[in-house]
Amino acid sequence: MxxxxxxxxxxxxxxxxxxxxxxxxxxxxxxxxxxxxxxxxxxxxxxxxxxxxxxxxxxxxxxxxxxxxxxxxxxxxRLGKFLQSFNALKKSSELKSKRDFMASIASGGEGLYYFVEQFVWLSKAGLIDGKHSSRFSKIGAWCEFVGYVGSISVKWMDLSEIGEEKERLRSESDENVRELKMMELEEKEMMKRLSIVQDWADWLMAFADVRDGKGPxxxxxxxxxxxxxxxxxxxxxxxxxxxx
Structure with missing residues (x-):
């Protein structure tokens, strides 16, 4: 069988x-x-x-x-990515605080950079005369440079707020709640510090671009x-x- x-x-x-x-x-x-x-x-x-x-x-x-x-x-x-920055700019257009002002600089600089980058791409792709590429790149570099100044400033302010939250949390009576929230804040703080390092690295490259790669x-x-x-x-x- x-x-x-x-x-x-x-x-x-x-x-x-x-x-x-x-x-x-x-x-x-x-x-x-x-x-x-x-x-x-x-x-x-x-x-x-x-x-x-x-x-x-x-x-x-x-x-x-x-x-x-x-x-x-x-x-x-990154085609069209400038709209993301301009939408963020509209949300912070009231300028009620120093943070709003710096956030506007960050979003505005980033948005202009991405907008100009589209023309850099078109020139490199051959649709626009290539002789304009360096001019577009220089304008974009300045926009990026200014934008990172605003972005770094905003993130330093955010770090300060996180530090204040951690101080207030120390008075929390419930130990479990305190530990859980403290872990969340520490993770948030770490990511914010990484973002600042990232912005400084990008700022350094933009700084070199506005000087045409010359100098220290x-x-x-x-x-x-x-x-x-x-x-x-x-x-x-x-x-x-x-x-x-």
Missing amino acids: AAPEQTPAQYVPIGGDREISDRIEAYLAKRDGVDKLLKISRYASKIIIASSLFESQPLNSKLKSFESSVGVTRKAL LTSPLLLSSAGLLSALISAHKIWVSCKA
């Missing part, structure tokens, strides 16, 4: 694997998520080029071509490292925000 047919065992995915795949999907679904991965690859390439890790000229040429292509791709990916703090290796640091922090923040 033939042996009874056995039903193939069904594959049951491990919960952790499913969660990580869902989280990756959520990350890649975000425009900023893809942008930061491109930014990481671009500045990693720039670091290799600047540090002369490989003496092979063909390889360096390929890396330069790759880095340049990724840069243009990032500009295309314009070493290609230094700027590439700052770009990679900024990209890694931003990618981490987006990853944390992606709940599986």
Whole structure:
């Protein structure tokens, strides 16, 4: 008699694997998520080029071509992103406090930067005469430079508020509530500090751009490292925000 047919065992995915795949999907679904991965690859390439890790000229040429292509791709990916900043600017237009004023500078500078970047992309893509590219880039760099001054100022104010919240929380009588809220505030504080580091790194690159790469703090290796640091922090923040 033939042996009874056995039903193939069904594959049951491990919960952790499913969660990580869902989280990756959520990350890649975000425009900023893809942008930061491109930014990481671009500045990693720039670091290799600047540090002369490989003496092979063909390889360096390929890396330069790759880095340049990724840069243009990032500009295309951010098409229309200026609207996000301008919408934030409208919300802080009342200027009731110093924080509102600095937030307006941050949003306005960022919005103008992304708006001008669209013309940089069009010039690099060949739709606009390439001779205008450097002029657009310079205008965008100044907008970005001013925007980061506002952004850093706002985040320092936020850090101060978090510190005040932590002080007030010490008087909480319920120990469990106090510990839970303290953990939340400490995590929030850490992310805010990372954001400040990221802004300083981006500000450094904008500072170099407005000076056309001349003067102190314009070493290609230094700027590439700052770009990679900024990209890694931003990618981490987006990853944390992606709940599986």
